[in-house]
Ligand SMILES: Cc1cc2nc3c(=O)[nH]c(=O)nc-3n(C[C@H](O)[C@H](O)[C@H](O)COP(=O)(O)OP(=O)(O)OC[C@H]3O[C@@H](n4cnc5c(N)ncnc54)[C@H](O)[C@@H]3O)c2cc1C
């Protein structure tokens with residue numbers, strides 16, 4: 001089984017979000033970048049398939065050279081090979097088009113992307129890849145079992161889950177539940193050493209396919225002071241929520 | 249400008265609140281820009297109800313196969329109507345199902361697709377909108393470079409606005425081919441309100457000490473008609489199901505009221521709840537970062553404050569109907 005895991009390179013969850021160049025660009029200075037958490041759950045699930053079903057894992061990113069540290073981390077965790085499409089994507093469509101073109105030339109049985117990236121929160125790349133490649137798609141996937149060509153999967157729905165059976169090839173939008181937090185792997189010394197020897201293929205692209213243009217960013221207004229209510233006066237809180245905030 | 253909305257219904261065929269919100273939004277956009285507004289619904293029991301929210305024509309499909317959500321079938325039907333009705337703009341909600349098909353649809357109809365939209369579009373040579381990004385830590389102004397556009401509106405960002413007009417509802421029937429996915433079963437965790445649908449969310453953190461104390465959260469949620477939620481460590485510890493974990497790596501909450509009990513207010517937690525309108529914190533530690541993000545706060549022990557709050561809310565509810 002050949003697996004491709006899409007890896008988005010995102011600011012660590014504790015990062016301060018600032019912008020430069022007239023608020024038109026995300027300010028990367030001092031920011032620590034990590035594998036998008038939803039992709040890390042998917043990558044870890046892929047490693048289980050590698051260990052139990054003899055799968056091979058390629059990871060892919062559409063980005064400039066600075067994303068290679070994140071791809072190396074994925075190799076250190078256990079992916080076999082990394083691919084970087086050398087292109088600064090303008091939007092989700094641009095990412096999806098590049099990955100789809102790559103998939104059409106290199107067939108995969110399973111493609112794992114994240115439900116959403118925690119930076120731009122597009123939530124669109126896996127669905128777009130499925131439409132470009134005509135590969136079946138399960139979003140918000142929280143369980144995935146594969147035997148031969150048969151797939152048993154679950155997806156999160158509002159207020160519960162839905163159990164689905166289908167076939168490979170498949171693309172999923174993954175999230176926590178594919179594996180648990182405690183299953184995530186921290187790269188060890190041996191993994192890091194091995195990752196240096198693994199292939200990181202760079203493919204140049206001059207294709208410029210996109211649909212939206214990010215003009216600029218704004219930060220939310222700083223919030224006003226909190227109104228403190230004494231612990232023995234909860235009726236005052238109810239009154240404020242009812243009359244002032246109109247939330248009850 | 250011709251606008252199409254996909255108006256989702258629940259298992260009884262009633263329009264979801266999301267559907268009424270995007271109808272309100274689209275009707276405003278349509279009247280400001282001299283356009284027309286049509287809705288597509290699947291097996292709606294009262295399709296004419298959308299006339300209360302400014303929809304001029306509702307196309308209601310009657311097909312058994314559409315009773316359960318399927319991404320291929322749904323996206324095929326929606327793109328078929330979008331094309332045959334010559335629409336320019338498709339407005340979707342941010343429900344799980346709409347987000348599932350949004351990306352697929354954008355490729356099928358070759359549209360510029362923007363999610364988490366929080367503003368009405370501004371028209372010019374090109375359409376621009378504002379959206380939430382960096383998990384509610386910033387807003388982004390986006391310009392759409394294609395002539396066809398899909399906007400997924402962030403929940404509760406526009407609200408419901410009634411606007412009764414004369415309208416028609418027509419029935420249609422799609423030719424539906426088989427899907428690649430077979431739904432085997434559906435497991436609902438409870439019949440209670442879900443975090444996504446709730447106007448009020450009551451959330452508990454590690455400060456509640458253990459799962460045996462969750463009746464406090466549940467009782468408070470019950471009396472408010474709200475949903476229950478929790479912080480990440482609480483679900484990691486197995487005190488509560490994963491589906492309740494809110495935050496940057498969990499579910500986003502954009503309710504009217506969010507009550508955080510025994511939650512410190514870590515940056516990853518706040519990122520997921522920032523877009524809730526009113527936030528209340530109950531915490532023993534006055535230095536807890538949540539107090540900087542909240543509108544109202546009580547410095548106190550949850551085990552004393554919450555039972556008192558439940559009692560007083562009972563009195564409030566009985567005197568306010
Ligand atoms: C990559 C990453 C992603 C993350 N994503 C998320 C996420 O999506 N969502 C999330 O929630 N967290 C997330 N976290 C974890 C986050 O950093 C915090 O650790 C977590 O939110 C803390 O949970 P808590 O507030 O329940 O617990 P604690 O930080 O332990 O806080 C407990 C609070 O309860 C108060 N308390 C104690 N006793 C009482 C009492 N009797 N009455 C009232 N108050 C009391 C304490 O004063 C304290 O403020 C993430 C972390 C990382 C590294």
Ligand SMILES: Nc1ncnc2c1ncn2[C@@H]1O[C@H](COP(=O)(O)O)[C@@H](O)[C@H]1O
Nearest residue numbers: 006061062113114116117122123124125
């Ligand atoms: N630049 C990128 N390179 C590779 N994969 C990406 C990239 N951006 C997004 N993805 C994948 O698409 C998923 C959803 O991203 P998004 O649609 O941007 O929210 C991510 O979790 C990744 O798996």
